[in-house]
Each structure stands twice: as C-alpha cells, then as structure tokens.
Amino acid sequence: MGHGAPVTTWSDRIGRLAHGGDYNPEQWPEEVWTEDVALMREAGVTMVTLGVFSWALLEPERGRYDFGWLDRVVDLVAGAGIAVDLATATASPPPWLTTAHPEVLPVTADGTRLWPGSRQAYCPSSPVFREHAAGLAAAMAHRYGEHPALAMWHVSNELGCHNARCYCDVSATAFRTWLQERYGDLDELNRAWGTAFWSQRYSAWEQVLPPRVAPAFPNPTQQLDFRRFSSDAVLACYTTERDVLRAITPDVPITTNLMVTDHVDGMDYWRWAPELDLVANDHYPVAASTEKHVELALRADTTRGLAGGKPWLLMEHSPSAVNWQPRNVALQPGELLRHSLGHVARGSDGAMFFQWRASRAGAEKFHAGMVPHAGTDTKTFRDVVALGAALGALGEVRGSTVHADVALVYDWQAWWASGLDSHPSVDVDYQEQVGQLHAALWRAGVTVDVVAPGAPVDGYRLVVVPTLYLVTDEAAAVLARYAEGGGTLVVTYFSGIVDEHDHIRLGGYPGAFREVLGVRTEEFFPLRAGESTRLDDGSTATVWTELVHLDGAEAVRRHEDGPVAGHPAVTRREVGTGRAWYLATRLADEALQGLVGEVLAEAGVSPVVEQQPGLEAVRRRAEDGTGYLFLINHAGEDRRVEVTGRVLVGGGGEVDGAVDVPAGAVVVVREPASG
Numbered sequence: 001m002g003h004g005a006p007v008t009t010w011s012d013r014i015g016r017l018a019h020g021g022d023y024n025p026e027q028w029p030e031e032v033w034t035e036d037v038a039l040m041r042e043a044g045v046t047m048v049t050l051g052v053f054s055w056a057l058l059e060p061e062r063g064r065y066d067f068g069w070l071d072r073v074v075d076l077v078a079g080a081g082i083a084v085d086l087a088t089a090t091a092s093p094p095p096w097l098t099t100a101h102p103e104v105l106p107v108t109a110d111g112t113r114l115w116p117g118s119r120q121a122y123c124p125s126s127p128v129f130r131e132h133a134a135g136l137a138a139a140m141a142h143r144y145g146e147h148p149a150l151a152m153w154h155v156s157n158e159l160g161c162h163n164a165r166c167y168c169d170v171s172a173t174a175f176r177t178w179l180q181e182r183y184g185d186l187d188e189l190n191r192a193w194g195t196a197f198w199s200q201r202y203s204a205w206e207q208v209l210p211p212r213v214a215p216a217f218p219n220p221t222q223q224l225d226f227r228r229f230s231s232d233a234v235l236a237c238y239t240t241e242r243d244v245l246r247a248i249t250p251d252v253p254i255t256t257n258l259m260v261t262d263h264v265d266g267m268d269y270w271r272w273a274p275e276l277d278l279v280a281n282d283h284y285p286v287a288a289s290t291e292k293h294v295e296l297a298l299r300a301d302t303t304r305g306l307a308g309g310k311p312w313l314l315m316e317h318s319p320s321a322v323n324w325q326p327r328n329v330a331l332q333p334g335e336l337l338r339h340s341l342g343h344v345a346r347g348s349d350g351a352m353f354f355q356w357r358a359s360r361a362g363a364e365k366f367h368a369g370m371v372p373h374a375g376t377d378t379k380t381f382r383d384v385v386a387l388g389a390a391l392g393a394l395g396e397v398r399g400s401t402v403h404a405d406v407a408l409v410y411d412w413q414a415w416w417a418s419g420l421d422s423h424p425s426v427d428v429d430y431q432e433q434v435g436q437l438h439a440a441l442w443r444a445g446v447t448v449d450v451v452a453p454g455a456p457v458d459g460y461r462l463v464v465v466p467t468l469y470l471v472t473d474e475a476a477a478v479l480a481r482y483a484e485g486g487g488t489l490v491v492t493y494f495s496g497i498v499d500e501h502d503h504i505r506l507g508g509y510p511g512a513f514r515e516v517l518g519v520r521t522e523e524f525f526p527l528r529a530g531e532s533t534r535l536d537d538g539s540t541a542t543v544w545t546e547l548v549h550l551d552g553a554e555a556v557r558r559h560e561d562g563p564v565a566g567h568p569a570v571t572r573r574e575v576g577t578g579r580a581w582y583l584a585t586r587l588a589d590e591a592l593q594g595l596v597g598e599v600l601a602e603a604g605v606s607p608v609v610e611q612q613p614g615l616e617a618v619r620r621r622a623e624d625g626t627g628y629l630f631l632i633n634h635a636g637e638d639r640r641v642e643v644t645g646r647v648l649v650g651g652g653g654e655v656d657g658a659v660d661v662p663a664g665a666v667v668v669v670r671e672p673a674s675g
Contacts (some may be wrong), residue, residue: 002254002277004246010253010278011349011413013151014083014097016046017391017398018313018350019036020391022372023048024056025073027359033073036082036357039371043381044388047083048356049315051073051140053119053159054087056094057135070121078149085315085352086150088241089385090133091157091636097132104129107168110213114163118363122165125174130240134473137241138248145249153243153249154315155256156404160234164266165226167210171233176205178229192501193221213530217422224470227416231268236244239275242462247332253277257315258306260299262431265419268412269306270452279307282316283343287329291439293342293616293634298438298450300346302410305450309401311349314340316321319353320368328366334664336383338632341649341666343481344394345618346447351387372524390649394668397628400620404447405605407460408438408477409468411453418469418494425526427543428494433467436589437492440596445607447618454478462488462603465513468495470502476512483516484576488603491517492583493544509546510582517582518552518573532588535569539591545569557595559585570595615639615661625673633661645671 011018011131020040025033040048050073051058054249059065074084098105098116103124104304106114114121122129137155144150183189186202195201200219202208209216211226242254255278258269273279281303285292301314307404319336329337340351358369370384441448441464449460453475457463463482468491483489496512498504509521525545527533532540536558545564553573559565570581581599583592600606608617614635620628628648633639639661646654650667661667 002242002275004250006251006253007275008251008253010152010255012311012399013253014047014350016395017344018047018352019043019388019391020045020048020051020082020356021353022316022355023050023077024053024355024357024359025070026054027361028357030072032357033076035203036371037076037082037377040077040356041080043370043385044392045082046391047085047151047350047352048077049085049087049154049352051087051089052154053091054089055092055136056096058089059094060448061096062100063135064133065139074144074147074149082149082617083151084147084149084576085152085154086140086144087154088137088156088245089135090136090155090241091299093122093129097129098122101128103170106163107171108167109165109167109211111167111181118162119285121163122163123168123170123238124160124163124167124230125171130237133237134240134244137244140512141245141248145252150223152278153245153252153254155245155254157257158259159256160266161259161264164234164264165230167212170341172209174233175210175226175229176208178232179208179225180205182225193219193225194501194503195219220417220420223420224413224417224502227266228268228413230266231271231412234267235272235275238272240494242275246271255280255313256427257282258303260302260306262435263455265415270412273308279303279312280315281312283314284316284318284322287321287325287340288624293338293632294439294442295435296339296342297346297442297616298435300343300348301408301438301448302450304347304402305410305452307347309347311399311401311450312345312347314348314351316352316354317343319370319384319493320372321366322369323364324477330368333379336380337387337666338664339629340387341390341668342632344391344397344630345616345620347620349398351369351391359505375510390666393648394628396622396670397620400622400626400628402447402618402620404449405461406441406446406448407451407457407463408434408441408448409453409463409465410434410450411468411470413500414453414468414470418467418496420502424524425544427526427529430467430469431667433586434491436592437464437466437587440589440592442616443593443611444596444600445609445611445615445617446600446605447608456481457487458485460487461605462490462599463494465489465491467492467496471496471512472500473512479513480516483578485579487608488579488581488599489516489582490583490599493546493585513582514551516575517571517580518550518575519568519571519582519584519586520549520551521546522549523547527562530576531562533569533585534560535591536560537591539594540588541569541585541591542588543586544584546584553580553582556581609643612639615640615641621674627671627674629669631659631661631667631669633663633665636663638662641670643671645669
C-alpha cells in the first residue's frame, strides 16, 4: 500500500494477533516498569505502542536527544517477547519549539491563535514544524531501526484530531499553492468557485484566502476546496515523516492511527489509505448510545474498506470509560470482549487499547486503562486478561478476510459538501443517513463492505448509496452501469445533486442519478422540525419530501398527506438486467427495515446465519477456504445457531448441528473449508 512498502507484513512481524495498547512508562517511576511487564505477560499482551507523546523528553532541546530511558523500556518489553509499535513522538511539539517559533501555532477561522498547553498545537502546513518533526523521526529511525522488537512505525498520533484546519497566513500561502496545482490559472479557479456570484471574482492569486469568518455564508466551493487542501496538508505531515523512516528503515512497515468516526471529519481517508503500509484505526463509541455495537460495525466495515478488504488493525479503543464525553459511562460486563472481537470479526488482526496503565495526572487521568487506578483486582483487568486468552486462541484467524454481498458507498467529500451552509434543511445529516441504512442491513444479518465512489462494485448483489450529494460524472456512471448490468442499486434522497465543484446539476433532481433511477424531482419540500408524513402502506417518514415525477420508474410507496401528498416516496425501476430503487424521503426505522428486507430478497442476499434479534454474525475466511464464524450476542437472551466445526472461543470441542451463544457472550467457530 504505502510507497515502497516492505515485503514482510506487519502481522507477520508480530506473528500473533495484536493485543496491548499505548504504554507510557515515562509517566511512572522506573520501579513500576518491571511490574508492568509482568502484568503484560499475565494479560497475554503481544505488542505495545511506545513514545506517542514523548517529544519533550526525547528531545529536551533542539538537536539534543535523550534516548536512555526509552532504550531501557524497549529492551525490557522485548525481553518479555512483546513487540513494539514505535511512535515517532511528533504528536505534539514541545514547549521549547512553540516558544522559539510561535508562528507554528494554529489559527482558527475567526483569527484566534491556539496556544500550547494541550496537544497538537501546530499548523499542519508549517514548514518549521515539519522540519523539526522529520528531524526527530530520523533520529528515532537511526536509534531503533534495527531493534528486533520493532514491528512497525507509528507516525505521530491521530493526525488532524484537533488541528485539521488552520487559517493562518502560512496556511493561506500553502492553500494558494495547492489551488494553483489543482486549477492551473485564475480563470479556472473563478469558474470552479462560481465567483461571478456576490462579486467574488479574483484578479490576483494573493487575493485568495482560506474561508475565514465572513459577514455571510462563505463561498461553498472555497469551503469545500479548503477542506480538501487541509486533508492533504495533514496527510503531508504523515508522508514527510514516512519518507524519512522509509529511507532509513526500508523493511519496517509504517502507519498512523486513523479516526473513522462521525465526529472527526477533517480528513479524506480514501486519499490517505494508499499511503499507509497498514490501515490502523482508533474507535471510541458514544457512551450515550444504546446501540454502540451497531455503530462499531459501521466503523469497522469502513476501516476494512480503506484497507481494500485486507486485514487492518484496531490501534486504540477503550477498556472502559473515556474522559472526553459529557457523561463517560463505564463498560458493562462482557462489553470489552464483545467490542474487541467485533472489530476482529470485521477484519482487524488484533485489538489494542489506550492505554496500558491509567494515568494519575493530566487531562486523560479519568480515561480507563487496561490496568485501572484500582489495580488488578478489578473487572477491567480481568476482562483484559480474558481478551488476551481469546486472542491467543484465535491466532489462526490472522490474515483471513471478510466477504460481503452488499456494498455501501461512502465519501468524506460528500459528507463535507452536504453539510455546508445555506442548504434546504439542516436536518439532512449525511452520517445519520449512512448510519440508518447500515444499521438496517446489520439488523437484517448481512455483512457490508464500505467502498469509495467510483470503486468497482460488479461483484456485489446490492449497492446502497446514502445521500451522495456530491458525485463526479465518472463515479455516477459506475453505479449506473452496475444497475444496468444486473445489480440492485438503492439511492437515497439528496444524492447526485452537485458535481465535484458543488455546482448544481441542472434539469431536475436527483441530478447525476436521474436517468438510471427513472425519476425527475422538480422541487424539494423539506419538512419542519418534528413534522412527519404518512405513506400509503401505513408507515411514516420525516425530514425530507420532494415532488417526484416518474420517468420510467414505478411508485412503490406514496405520500398520503403532507406537502407532496399523492406523489412517490419510494420508487423502483427495471433498468437493463438490473433494478434501481430511489428513497425520496427519510423512512422511519421500522419502515426502512421492511423495505431493506424486500430489496435484499430481490437481490438474493441472505444473512450470514438465520437472523435473530441482537445476534451479530460475521464470517472471516482463510485462503484455504476455512471459515471463522464470529457469533456475538448483544441481546439479553441466549441464542442458538446452526453450525458445524470446532469452537475456538466461548467453549471448546467439536460442534455438529448447533451451538448456544449465551446472552452477552461471544462464540467463535472454525468451520470446515468450503468448496
């Protein structure tokens, strides 16, 4: 994946499923370290991440390095047979750097300078920051590149989490350079940005700025391009360090931990993924959610999509409560195992945590650790030990992959564009629509691959396209050909509306998909807050309606009341040898579930196992055809599943007929090779 990627994979360098987490021994007296390593062995830890926030300790002043303490830690964990995921320690600049170079500090859209005292206090476009970060990365590579415990490099940490977009003058200069490379000349920029509107036409490049706070709505294409630029700028921080590491240690895999979530939108990870030797992700569910496991499945499926279907790595999740949500709820008994193996079921070759030992000081002192403040005689540590045993029993799963008959098209740029200001309704929420559709498929018991717009989809029986507001001609054509060639396509409202420049596709909505869907919408009729409409099958819909005319499609559901009473709410068209469905409204969950069942049956998609409420079933398969069936019971009642094979987790021995999955438990069965 990453440029010049090493031949030996990261998983082979570890040799086991990854289990462990961020280890920050610099926060503790050295006498604690020996105890830590003994506890790691008890917990079955196979890898730790070191050095993430250690820049100020490793380089206490420019060019003077102090590696002694880290040498001792690396040797100590290596002596216990534990691999090291070594961070370049550049996640936050040290105080000496920001004091000497305050120009590296980021600036918000309203001109506020963000100061040190937290983390990630730097402008991603700053050449000064990149120079210093590259220098530390080089020193780390020379020092540890040949250490036998080194399994992979971990560039920075959660890049762009707090500073994805900087609006300072350094960023403005870099933005103009990026735009010149994208558009070539000002005439093309003016055309793409539609600057004839509101007298915004530019006559010199120095007039072009980031979309800082303005009297009214900033130019939408300017906002969109700035997000694209900012994603690329943060990515360049990664590639700068990666290239330094690659030159010195060409055989060591290199990655960084992504944040595939609905509350961090700063990076277009479809552009990032090809630059990584392995795709790694951090996942922290919202504690207030009553269906954290469903949201987890979406994020894991998306991460697997970024990895191109290959094994990936859950680099961080929490062993219990986090520290940064309004109400940081602890995990219930069994949740740690279910969450961890939920990621493994969906393609992760391990389950790592933040962090090993809960901090006693600092902003994250109430973030749970694998070793909590109360010590080892705790629910959390016992759960960590149990997970280590489960991952040890699942060693043979390493390298196997997940197969799906359904694809969901997902796009960060469509997310950005659909959320811009001055749109028909603030209630149109891209992530909510993605989540609602994915959840309906989850409840139907089917596995979903998440794919980029324009990616090949010919091998899928069903492709769903939620609220793809922005889409290129090429990506739309891929989906049209898919339906015409025999596939089943489902597109939801507010899709295909604009091109890549956020220009409206004229002639009627849904623009790019109008022809393949066989419909033409003349006007949107978004609903008021709390308003709903009744459909002719007795179900309800909210948020969105539109005045749809049939142009080759048939109406499957119609509105019985509301602003477009009598007009289609759901349509279906036979196209080529396939079919194309359009959801022109937001169906209530129950109605959507019923419709998804119809579509799955039409597409010939069956659940992994017989669907039962609360039961999650995912199958990984090895190259020789051996199956690994993960059965995760999120319900309050036991479930029974027909299966043949050997139980690896959740019991033991051979099973021929059926296996019981107790409430809240996980069972993993090795199935005989198929075919």
